[in-house]
Amino acid sequence: xxxxxxxxxxxxxxxxxxxxxxxxxxxxxxxxxxxxxxxxxxxxxxxxxxxxxxxxxxxxxxxxxxxxxxxxxxxxxxxxxxxxxxxxxxxxxxxxxxxxxxxxxxxxxxxxxxxxxxxxxxxxxxxxxxxxxxxxxxxxxxxxxxxxxxxxxxxxxxxxxxxxxxxxxxxxxxxxxxxxxxxxxxxxxxxxxxxxxxxxxxxxxxxxxxxxxxxxxxxxxxxxxxxxxxxxxxxxxxxxxxxxxxxxxxxxxxxxxxxxxxxxxxxxxxxxxxxxxxxxxxxxxxxxxxxxxxxxxxxxxxxxxxxxxxxxxxxxxxxxxxxxxxxxxxxxxxxxxxxxxxxxxxxxxxxxxxxxxxxxxxxxxxxxxxxxxxxxxxxxxxxxxxxxxxxxxxxxxxxxxxxxxxxxxxxxxxxxxxxxxxxxxxxxxxxxxxxxxxxxxxxxxxxxxxxxxxxxxxxxxxxxxxxxxxxxxxxxxxxxxxxxxxxxxxxxxxxxxxxxxxxxxxxxxxxxxxxxxxxxxxxxxxxxxxxxxxxxxxxxxxxxxxxxxxxxxxxxxxxxxxxxxxxxxxxx
Ligand code: GAP
Numbered sequence: 001x002x003x004x005x006x007x008x009x010x011x012x013x014x015x016x017x018x019x020x021x022x023x024x025x026x027x028x029x030x031x032x033x034x035x036x037x038x039x040x041x042x043x044x045x046x047x048x049x050x051x052x053x054x055x056x057x058x059x060x061x062x063x064x065x066x067x068x069x070x071x072x073x074x075x076x077x078x079x080x081x082x083x084x085x086x087x088x089x090x091x092x093x094x095x096x097x098x099x100x101x102x103x104x105x106x107x108x109x110x111x112x113x114x115x116x117x118x119x120x121x122x123x124x125x126x127x128x129x130x131x132x133x134x135x136x137x138x139x140x141x142x143x144x145x146x147x148x149x150x151x152x153x154x155x156x157x158x159x160x161x162x163x164x165x166x167x168x169x170x171x172x173x174x175x176x177x178x179x180x181x182x183x184x185x186x187x188x189x190x191x192x193x194x195x196x197x198x199x200x201x202x203x204x205x206x207x208x209x210x211x212x213x214x215x216x217x218x219x220x221x222x223x224x225x226x227x228x229x230x231x232x233x234x235x236x237x238x239x240x241x242x243x244x245x246x247x248x249x250x251x252x253x254x255x256x257x258x259x260x261x262x263x264x265x266x267x268x269x270x271x272x273x274x275x276x277x278x279x280x281x282x283x284x285x286x287x288x289x290x291x292x293x294x295x296x297x298x299x300x301x302x303x304x305x306x307x308x309x310x311x312x313x314x315x316x317x318x319x320x321x322x323x324x325x326x327x328x329x330x331x332x333x334x335x336x337x338x339x340x341x342x343x344x345x346x347x348x349x350x351x352x353x354x355x356x357x358x359x360x361x362x363x364x365x366x367x368x369x370x371x372x373x374x375x376x377x378x379x380x381x382x383x384x385x386x387x388x389x390x391x392x393x394x395x396x397x398x399x400x401x402x403x404x405x406x407x408x409x410x411x412x413x414x415x416x417x418x419x420x421x422x423x424x425x426x427x428x429x430x431x432x433x434x435x436x437x438x439x440x441x442x443x444x445x446x447x448x449x450x451x452x453x454x455x456x457x458x459x460x461x462x463x464x465x466x467x468x469x470x471x472x473x474x475x476x477x478x479x480x481x482x483x484x485x486x487x488x489x490x491x492x493x494x495x496x497x498x499x500x501x502x503x504x505x506x507x508x509x510x511x512x513x514x515x516x517x518x519x520x521x522x523x524x525x526x527x528x529x530x531x532x533x534x535x536x537x538x539x540x541x542x543x544x545x546x547x548x549x550x551x552x553x554x555x556x557x558x559x560x561x562x563x564x565x566x567x568x569x570x571x572x
Contacts, residue, residue, distance in 0.1 A: 213487025
């Protein structure tokens with residue numbers, strides 16, 4: 001299919017369109033219209049149903065802007081960059097690794113110099129005007145801003161919702177009664193100053209994510225309901241060419257998937273994909289190559305969908321190890337550890353930083369106590385082998401020489417141990433999912449357009465029409481409409497144009513059923529209900545409409561228990 005046809009339907013029928021159009025637009029920014037907003041809400045609500053209500057993860061809403069130290073710690077300040085080459089003739093910037101597509105197996109893994117050499121050797125020119133290109137340069141993708149007036153602080157628009165959850169680990173852990181695994185989720189906007197935004201909403205500069213950060217004991221990465229799904233076979237594409245027709249249990253035991261928790265969230269992502277209406281024949285889980293992974297990931301699988309633009313990554317499911325929590329612990333000095341109680345107290349050997357008060361007193365006088373407290377809070381690895389450590393007290397920085405502290409080893413009976421949790425992260429891109437759902441639902445036959453959206457996704461669940469706006473038909477149709485809306489079912493009332501035209505308008509936006517009130521309704525209280533996909537019609541009583549529409553629009557898949565076992569039912 002031609003994606004422009006779908007994008008034109010999206011614009012015409014109020015799903016989505018380029019933002020700030022009257023000023024010529026701004027690349028990488030899109031508006032969602034009335035139907036697009038409803039569809040987006042349906043996707044997000046269904047995700048919330050699976051992750052929050054059924055899996056029992058805790059939802060957070062964190063600020064979009066974060067101070068610089070957050071992204072220094074997370075590695076985004078140093079590593080969240082792409083390379084671009086600028087055209088010397090037309091001035092357009094292009095992703096340098098995309099320019100080398102087909103010239104190297106994985107151009108994104110190359111250094112600036114290597115990529116520059118490949119582009120030069122192959123005489124790659126500007127795709128827009130064939131002009132000469134500059135050598136590749138690195139470009140950090142975060143939007144920078146400043147917070148406050150005067151000597152303002154640097155802030156950044158979050159490039160992922162994830163960091164807000166990592167820095168809140170202590171709150172999430174406490175909220176989950178200090179048991180692991182425990183997880184947080186967040187649905188919200190993320191910002192990336194993409195070098196060449198393109199392909200409609202597939203590569204945006206402002207987009208929406210639905211992310212879960214699930215915290216585990218490093219040696220117990222499993223999930224309570226893995227057993228119930230372990231025999232399922234999913235479309236896996238491992239990076240080592242091993243057979244893809246494996247059950248999840250086989251994939252874990254043969255180390256194709258690193259652990260049960262990762263396998264469970266791959267399964268949950270598959271279930272979500274089917275529920276929102278992606279074509280099961282056009283999705284797959286592709287394992288990242290070792291040199292393809294983000295700076296934080298130890299293992300990653302992408303849910304990809306086949307679209308007119310090729311295979312597109314919709315979701316990344318990554319094992320982030322302890323990378324993020326460890327990094328925030330180190331940079332903030334806060335205690336971001338979890339604690340596990342032993343069955344019996346055990347002898348535990350630990351290390352700590354011990355200030356030498358005698359040596360400090362002479363040098364630091366009145367600041368000694370405060371400096372000693374800061375030193376004791378540091379992790380031994382932070383000071384080990386250093387000739388001095390810079391410590392800040394009351395906005396003043398002090399260089400404390402290594403003669404003033406030591407790392408000591410203690411052996412004691414301990415009731416348990418502290419550890420830095422590991423994280424499994426399913427990270428969903430809402431806009432790409434929404435586009436793929438529309439594309440997989442798009443049908444065109446002899447210029448007649450239908451979106452075969454699943455009932456739970458359809459922005460409008462029922463069209464309600466009087467055959468003619470007279471003889472009480474309009475009054476009854478409006479009553480039917482009011483009842484549907486009062487039941488929380490989104491409906492659309494339409495009395496203009498031929499009935500065929502009105503059906504066509506509803507088919508085009510994916511409305512699963514239409515109800516027509518005609519002369520017979522006035523006589524015997526029955527209406528015609530029409531199914532979008534089969535075009536079949538049935539005659540039912542007005543009082544049956546709500547039940548009928550509900551049965552048409554229901555239809556998410558059962559959970560691993562064959563029914564929805566909610567977190568509430570499980571008692572957590
Ligand atoms: N916290 C992990 C993370 O952000 P990611 O693979 O960079 O991982 C997750 O992003 C998802 O967000 C992607 O799978 C994709 O669906 C979506 N996404 C990423 N960049 C995007 C962009 N520029 N425009 C639209 N969606 C994007």
